[in-house]
Amino acid sequence: MATAEGARARARIEVTAAIKDEARRQLAAEGAARLSLRAVARELGMVSSALYRYFPSRDDLLTALIIDAYDSLGESAEAAHAKSAGAAPARRWVAVCEAVREWALTHPHEYALIYGSPVPGYSAPETTVPAAARVGLLLIGIVREAHRGRGLAVAKLPAELEPEARRMAADLAPDLPPGAVAALVAAWAQLYGLVGFELFGQFHKVVEDRPEFFRHAADRLAHGVGLVFPRAEAD
Amino acid sequence: MATAEGARARARIEVTAAIKDEARRQLAAEGAARLSLRAVARELGMVSSALYRYFPSRDDLLTALIIDAYDSLGESAEAAHAKSAGAAPARRWVAVCEAVREWALTHPHEYALIYGSPVPGYSAPETTVPAAARVGLLLIGIVREAHRGRGLAVAKLPAELEPEARRMAADLAPDLPPGAVAALVAAWAQLYGLVGFELFGQFHKVVEDRPEFFRHAADRLAHGVGLVFPRAEAD
DNA sequence: GTCTATAACGAGATAGAC
DNA sequence: GTCTATCTCGTTATAGAC
Numbered sequence: 001m002a003t004a005e006g007a008r009a010r011a012r013i014e015v016t017a018a019i020k021d022e023a024r025r026q027l028a029a030e031g032a033a034r035l036s037l038r039a040v041a042r043e044l045g046m047v048s049s050a051l052y053r054y055f056p057s058r059d060d061l062l063t064a065l066i067i068d069a070y071d072s073l074g075e076s077a078e079a080a081h082a083k084s085a086g087a088a089p090a091r092r093w094v095a096v097c098e099a100v101r102e103w104a105l106t107h108p109h110e111y112a113l114i115y116g117s118p119v120p121g122y123s124a125p126e127t128t129v130p131a132a133a134r135v136g137l138l139l140i141g142i143v144r145e146a147h148r149g150r151g152l153a154v155a156k157l158p159a160e161l162e163p164e165a166r167r168m169a170a171d172l173a174p175d176l177p178p179g180a181v182a183a184l185v186a187a188w189a190q191l192y193g194l195v196g197f198e199l200f201g202q203f204h205k206v207v208e209d210r211p212e213f214f215r216h217a218a219d220r221l222a223h224g225v226g227l228v229f230p231r232a233e234a235d
Numbered sequence: 236m237a238t239a240e241g242a243r244a245r246a247r248i249e250v251t252a253a254i255k256d257e258a259r260r261q262l263a264a265e266g267a268a269r270l271s272l273r274a275v276a277r278e279l280g281m282v283s284s285a286l287y288r289y290f291p292s293r294d295d296l297l298t299a300l301i302i303d304a305y306d307s308l309g310e311s312a313e314a315a316h317a318k319s320a321g322a323a324p325a326r327r328w329v330a331v332c333e334a335v336r337e338w339a340l341t342h343p344h345e346y347a348l349i350y351g352s353p354v355p356g357y358s359a360p361e362t363t364v365p366a367a368a369r370v371g372l373l374l375i376g377i378v379r380e381a382h383r384g385r386g387l388a389v390a391k392l393p394a395e396l397e398p399e400a401r402r403m404a405a406d407l408a409p410d411l412p413p414g415a416v417a418a419l420v421a422a423w424a425q426l427y428g429l430v431g432f433e434l435f436g437q438f439h440k441v442v443e444d445r446p447e448f449f450r451h452a453a454d455r456l457a458h459g460v461g462l463v464f465p466r467a468e469a470d
Numbered sequence: 471g472t473c474t475a476t477a478a479c480g481a482g483a484t485a486g487a488c
Numbered sequence: 489g490t491c492t493a494t495c496t497c498g499t500t501a502t503a504g505a506c
Contacts, residue, residue: 008472031355033268038497049500050474058498116352118435120266132437161451164444172441185441186429186452192437193428194421200353202427206407206420209399216396217421224455273483282489283484 016054018044020068023061028109032119035062059122066124067131069110074134076103081138089146090219090227096138097191097218104195111199115192136188140173143184146227147176153226155179180226187221194218251289253279255303258296263344267354270297294357301359302366304345309369311338316373324381325454325462331373332426332453339430346434350427371423375408378419381462382411388461390414415461422456429453 022040030036037058041048055061080099084092104111113119114132146152157165157179165178173181194217197203198210207213223229257275265271272293276283290296315334319327339346348354349367381387392400392414400413408416429452432438433445442448458464 012472029355031268031352033266034355036497037499047475048498049476052499053473112352115431115435115437117266117347120264120269124436158451158454161444161447164442164447167443168441182448182451183455186448186455189432189437190425190428190452190456192432193425196350196431197424197427200350201359202350202424206403207399208402209396212396212399213417213421216393216417217425219393220418220421220459224459271483284489 012054019051019054019061020064023065024110027065027113031109032062032113032122037061062119062122063125063128065110066114066128069107069114070128070131070134072107072110073100073103073114074131074138076100077135077138081142088228088230089142089149089151090222090229092142092145093139093222093225093227094215094218096135096142097221098215100135100191101195101198101214104199108199111195115196116200136172139184139188140176140181143180143225143227144173144176147180151228152177152180153228155183155224155226157182183225187225190221191218247289254286254289254296255299258300259345262300262348266344267297267348267357272296297354297357298360298363300345301349301363304342304349305363305366305369307342307345308335308338308349309366309373311335312370312373316377323462323465324377324384324386325457325464327377327380328374328457328460328462329450329453331370331377332456333450335370335426336430336433336449339434343434346430350431351435371407374419374423375411375416378415378460378462379408379411382415386463387412387415388463390418390459390461392417418460422460425456426453 019040022043023035025043026035026039035058037051037055038048040061041051051061055064077096077099080095081092084095087095104115143152154177161182162178165182168185169176169178169181172185176184194214198207198214203210219229254275257278258270260278261270261274270293272286272290273283275296276286286296290299312331312334315330316327319330322330339350378387389412396417397413400417403420404411404413404416407420411419429449433442433449438445454464
């Protein structure tokens with residue numbers, strides 16, 4: 001029984017993966033708005049109703065693709081973070097930013113799925129939140145590391161933003177100064193502005209040496225959050 | 236004959252506007268990927284072939300909507316810029332950024348059309364460039380104003396970025412220091428990161444007081460570009 | 471219980487004849 | 489410009505194989 005159940009489970013995992021792979025292929029070709037369960041089934045030699053054993057609806061398939069994309073991005077970012085262990089927080093920040101950019105360039109359609117325009121008629125359920133938070137948590141961790149090592153220059157905050165900054169800090173990182181958390185959230189959004197503009201073509205005929213341009217912008221973002229670069233090298 | 240021709244021209248303009256209005260409505264409901272000439276025609280009580288007298292293809296209709304969106308955004312930004320005449324460049328910068336944000340919040344689907352994921356199978360022609368450049372030109376103008384008034388703190392550039400910064404400056408604003416141009420392009424992209432995150436829901440349960448958060452982030456962007464705030468008030 | 475296949479629904483797009 | 493015949497879609501009900 002154990003082997004039979006194992007075989008069933010294995011087959012189920014394989015078919016699920018095949019469905020998602022084919023769906024990703026269609027994502028690239030047609031976009032998320034035109035993702036079609038029937039087309040996926042047809043391409044796999046299945047009948048459309050059979051897909052419902054694996055995904056209860058088209059939206060559930062979309063949700064699975066979104067979570068996979070966030071997880072894939074999160075893994076790349078976490079790998080870059082781990083690889084940079086021992087380096088100054090500002091360097092680790094840049095390393096993670098560059099990993100985000102590289103993942104986006106190698107997975108443009110999945111990037112568009114999670115950070116591009118919302119899919120009409122689809123609204124992401126709360127189950128996507130943990131995967132979506134991975135990169136943010138990594139960035140918070142880097143700032144925390146700097147804070148503990150006294151390598152964080154805390155930004156001054158205008159009085160009007162202080163309540164909001166306190167609220168964000170309480171939610172996201174109660175051990176960090178509110179000013180740093182507010183700056184971090186802004187930098188997080190701005191990082192995706194840089195990536196999105198490059199990926200979606202706004203830098204066409206504007207920025208040519210994009211890796212270098214991005215590296216410098218990521219540097220400046222780290223600086224804006226209060227991460228101090230080692231004296232010997234920069235800043 | 237003059238009146239007849241005038242009437243014809245007027246009718247043509249009216250029908251063209253009606254087509255674009257209906258197309259915008261569908262953009263909101265279905266997304267750009269699903270924009271269908273037939274559906275537009277049906278809704279207007281026309282037959283699909285009649286639409287081709289006004290737009291030779293779906294892509295041409297899309298292009299017209301994109302140019303309209305860029306122009307509408309550009310007008311809003313330019314109006315905010317004009318209204319801020321006399322203020323310090325840093326203040327004008329923030330005013331323009333806030334106008335971009337407000338336009339995006341009131342025109343979410345048109346924002347998604349121009350700054351969101353690319354429409355699969357569609358590639359924007361060069362004719363969209365002038366409209367797309369309006370906000371960028373405005374920001375360059377603000378930095379230029381500061382530079383002329385000696386209110387621009389030019390950012391130091393790492394040696395690796397200098398050739399690219401020079402190239403960008405030669406293309407975009409030969410009268411400005413390359414460092415300022417590079418910082419400006421980055422800030423421009425980052426501005427849209429902030430706007431996109433708010434609009435596309437990434438700030439859900441993260442940022443609550445979004446106007447204040449955005450204003451502060453725009454302030455910091457101005458600072459990053461080298462715009463100096465009047466001593467009496469901020470910085 | 472787990473899965474696939476057949477058939478069907480209502481809605482909408484599409485192509486072509488007229 | 490109109491009509492119709494034929495596609496697509498998401499989804500469900502049902503029946504039967506393993």
